[in-house]
Amino acid sequence: xxxxxxxxIDALELQRLVxxxxxxxxxxxxxxxxxGRVYGGQxxxxxLVAALRTVDDERLLHSTHGYFLRPxxxxxxxxxxxxxxxxxxxxxxxxxxxxxxxxxxxxLIASFQISDDxxxxxxxxxxxxxxxxxxxxxxELLSDIxxxxxxxxxxxxxxxxxxVDPDIFLQHRGELMARQAVWFKARxxxxxxxxxxxxxxxxxxxxxxxxxxxxxxxxxxxQRGLKVASLDHAMWWHRFARVxxxxxxxxxxxxxxxxRGLAQGRIYTxxxxxxxxxxxxxxxxxx
Numbered sequence: 001x002x003x004x005x006x007x008x009i010d011a012l013e014l015q016r017l018v019x020x021x022x023x024x025x026x027x028x029x030x031x032x033x034x035x036g037r038v039y040g041g042q043x044x045x046x047x048l049v050a051a052l053r054t055v056d057d058e059r060l061l062h063s064t065h066g067y068f069l070r071p072x073x074x075x076x077x078x079x080x081x082x083x084x085x086x087x088x089x090x091x092x093x094x095x096x097x098x099x100x101x102x103x104x105x106x107x108l109i110a111s112f113q114i115s116d117d118x119x120x121x122x123x124x125x126x127x128x129x130x131x132x133x134x135x136x137x138x139x140e141l142l143s144d145i146x147x148x149x150x151x152x153x154x155x156x157x158x159x160x161x162x163x164v165d166p167d168i169f170l171q172h173r174g175e176l177m178a179r180q181a182v183w184f185k186a187r188x189x190x191x192x193x194x195x196x197x198x199x200x201x202x203x204x205x206x207x208x209x210x211x212x213x214x215x216x217x218x219x220x221x222x223q224r225g226l227k228v229a230s231l232d233h234a235m236w237w238h239r240f241a242r243v244x245x246x247x248x249x250x251x252x253x254x255x256x257x258x259x260r261g262l263a264q265g266r267i268y269t270x271x272x273x274x275x276x277x278x279x280x281x282x283x284x285x286x287x
Contacts (some may be wrong), residue, residue: 024082034148038072041206050080059112066108132183178216213261225287
């Protein structure tokens with residue numbers, strides 16, 4: 001297992017701080033990031049793991065709605081508190097909050113459901129997407145750039161990521177369009193725990209979704225003075241899939257205004273099964 005992937009799995013192994021009879025408090029580490037702030041997908045996934053620890057396995061995670069409240073400090077662990085808001089016949093609801101310095105950095109609501117039958121349909125995966133093997137990896141694109149962020153994006157992330165459209169790391173090329181697609185999968189085989197795969201999917205969902213906003217305006221990540229930060233994140237789990245198999249993340253931005261950009265995403269398996277839907281609004285400030 002690669003160091004980056006092992007680091008993610010270790011970060012998702014939260015430690016319970018008090019006996020269950022006294023409450024639901026957990027702690028997890030902060031992973032190193034070159035800009036000194038905790039990666040949003042990390043704290044999001046950890047908050048989900050904390051909530052998952054308080055729900056019976058028969059109740060499956062189906063949606064989350066979270067707000068990023070403050071930047072996280074990579075030099076400190078993160079404490080998580082879970083409130084058991086509701087347990088009904090079919091659904092359970094949890095509030096999971098992440099704290100550093102005694103202040104909340106993330107507040108999240110998660111909903112769980114007992115498996116049930118009902119109506120079923122899905123939007124089809126785009127049919128004109130090249131396979132991931134035909135595309136360069138982000139590691140190949142960035143490996144020659146001597147910059148801490150580029151080095152981290154090249155080899156420090158636990159996922160192999162491959163842009164279907166030309167990447168926007170250093171420059172924007174091609175059409176100004178508010179959409180893109182990215183293939184991704186874990187860099188190595190992961191344990192078989194389904195809950196770990198659900199949490200890892202949340203972890204990965206925060207990486208590229210706001211690029212659909214930047215791409216519409218021809219703004220690369222290397223734009224001098226660019227500031228981007230996730231504000232909120234909503235996610236719906238539809239069907240189970242392993243994150244160590246290739247997944248296609250189709251992303252688009254319906255709107256940007258007031259220094260904020262809204263992005264939506266759909267995650268598919270290679271054979272076209274819709275796994276999850278995502279929506280995120282981010283602060284995007286361009287000089």
